[in-house]
Amino acid sequence: MSASGQQDTGAGAMASAGPGSSAVLPKSSKAVVDKKLTIVIKLGTSSICDEVTHFPLLSTLSLIVETILKLKAMGHRVVLVTSGAIGVGLRRMDLHSKPKELAKVQAIAAVGQGRLMSLYDDLFDKFNQPVAQILLTKNDLADRTQYLNARNTIEALLEMKVVPIVNENDTISVSEIRFGDNDTLSAITAGMIHADYLFLMTDVDCLYTDNPRTNLDAKPVLVVDDIAALKEHVSVASAGSSLGTGGMVTKLIAAELATAAGVTTIITRGSDPHRIFDIIAQPIQHTRSASPKQESLLDASEDQTQSTKSSSAFTKGLPLNTRFLAKDNPMVDRKWWILHGLHAAGTIYIDRGAYLAITNASQKSSLFSAGIVDCKGTFVAQQSVRVVYKPKEIGQDGKAQDEIEVGKGLVNYASHEIRRIMGCHSSQIVDRLGYADAECVIHRENLTRTKLTTEAK
Numbered sequence: 001m002s003a004s005g006q007q008d009t010g011a012g013a014m015a016s017a018g019p020g021s022s023a024v025l026p027k028s029s030k031a032v033v034d035k036k037l038t039i040v041i042k043l044g045t046s047s048i049c050d051e052v053t054h055f056p057l058l059s060t061l062s063l064i065v066e067t068i069l070k071l072k073a074m075g076h077r078v079v080l081v082t083s084g085a086i087g088v089g090l091r092r093m094d095l096h097s098k099p100k101e102l103a104k105v106q107a108i109a110a111v112g113q114g115r116l117m118s119l120y121d122d123l124f125d126k127f128n129q130p131v132a133q134i135l136l137t138k139n140d141l142a143d144r145t146q147y148l149n150a151r152n153t154i155e156a157l158l159e160m161k162v163v164p165i166v167n168e169n170d171t172i173s174v175s176e177i178r179f180g181d182n183d184t185l186s187a188i189t190a191g192m193i194h195a196d197y198l199f200l201m202t203d204v205d206c207l208y209t210d211n212p213r214t215n216l217d218a219k220p221v222l223v224v225d226d227i228a229a230l231k232e233h234v235s236v237a238s239a240g241s242s243l244g245t246g247g248m249v250t251k252l253i254a255a256e257l258a259t260a261a262g263v264t265t266i267i268t269r270g271s272d273p274h275r276i277f278d279i280i281a282q283p284i285q286h287t288r289s290a291s292p293k294q295e296s297l298l299d300a301s302e303d304q305t306q307s308t309k310s311s312s313a314f315t316k317g318l319p320l321n322t323r324f325l326a327k328d329n330p331m332v333d334r335k336w337w338i339l340h341g342l343h344a345a346g347t348i349y350i351d352r353g354a355y356l357a358i359t360n361a362s363q364k365s366s367l368f369s370a371g372i373v374d375c376k377g378t379f380v381a382q383q384s385v386r387v388v389y390k391p392k393e394i395g396q397d398g399k400a401q402d403e404i405e406v407g408k409g410l411v412n413y414a415s416h417e418i419r420r421i422m423g424c425h426s427s428q429i430v431d432r433l434g435y436a437d438a439e440c441v442i443h444r445e446n447l448t449r450t451k452l453t454t455e456a457k
């Protein structure tokens with residue numbers, strides 16, 4: 001058995017009475033980690049249902065439940081984000097595959113969600129552990145008050161020692177208000193509650209440089225500092241399981257969201273959840289090397305170059321997993337929510353002057369009507385829009401330059417108003433509209449930049 005109690009499957013001491021406190025204690029919890037962590041564990045459909053029969057994978061689910069109870073007994077706070085409603089619903093309705101029609105899939109999720117919760121409730125109840133169901137849609141979180149309410153409810157549940165079990169509210173989620181995959185939902189949940197860790201539990205050990213099922217030369221990716229650089233090196237086109245909607249692509253998106261909010265994100269195998277103990281026993285951050293690109297692509301079996309040695313030591317002896325390092329300076333919550341919690345209702349195109357002013361790292365100006373050249377979509381004030389710079393200049397190759405996504409912001413004016421004031425100075429807004437609700441179209445505090453430059457205006 002490792003120092004982290006990896007092989008300790010539940011024979012340890014029982015804690016004192018009280019809701020959720022009669023959990024199985026790991027034998028060596030003290031040795032693992034002293035800091036009390038907030039941990040979000042996401043379990044994909046492939047870890048919950050058999051891909052062919054759709055019967056629940058009871059052994060995996062039991063191990064997950066035991067792991068959560070041990071983590072709680074060690075003082076950590078744990079939220080479970082679970083898929084599986086559709087898979088469990090298909091089994092209940094004796095259907096072999098997911099129907100094509102959205103309404104039918106939603107109906108099947110409605111059948112399965114209750115049974116899925118009942119399954120978890122039964123397993124946790126064996127240890128006197130209360131659980132709570134939280135069903136979210138993207139739309140719920142698009143409203144700042146509801147977003148904060150969702151966070152407060154999860155915090156209150158954790159305070160009451162309840163295990164919150166989150167899934168997407170599939171029955172009412174459609175098109176653009178849909179997360180679609182629970183990888184993204186789990187990243188939003190982890191960011192929302194300022195978690196220390198997000199575990200994306202799946203049916204492979206970690207992220208590989210290519211599909212390990214078809215390419216025997218695929219190498220494990222162990223530590224990732226720069227996700228953009230990583231994408232240039234790995235092929236993540238795997239589509240995921242036949243029941244789930246996520247795959248490696250959505251896991252990378254989730255890792256990008258979560259690490260931007262300061263959450264260390266781990267991809268590892270769902271059928272072996274005990275490895276979580278070894279993984280959290282490692283320090284959350286480690287010294288970044290001078291070469292993040294090289295460091296991102298580690299093969300444990302290869303000779304390590306000088307620049308990857310720190311990571312080699314860092315991952316030595318650990319069960320296979322991919323660790324995405326949390327950003328050192330995570331975005332403040334409100335800005336992170338604007339960028340990731342809201343779907344963009346339209347796009348505002350800006351000129352070069354506005355681009356340089358709002359992306360200038362030291363200036364970070366608000367967006368004024370004078371710098372707007374176009375507005376696409378229909379939206380109202382306080383909705384979120386994309387801000388895009390469309391260069392007029394021709395590039396060195398003689399071609400028109402690509403659009404540059406600058407960020408996302410909450411507008412002070414509706415789309416029809418912006419079309420009337422774009423290009424004009426703020427002092428002219430009253431003349432154009434008959435009123436002026438705000439001096440700027442997007443205030444700097446409501447503008448989250450994905451791009452920052454040091455270029456002078």
Ligand SMILES: N[C@@H](CCC(=O)OP(=O)(O)O)C(=O)O
Nearest residue numbers: 045083084085086244245246
């Ligand atoms: N919310 C859906 C699952 C969404 C989904 O497919 O997630 P995943 O299995 O993580 O790709 C369900 O409960 O069946």
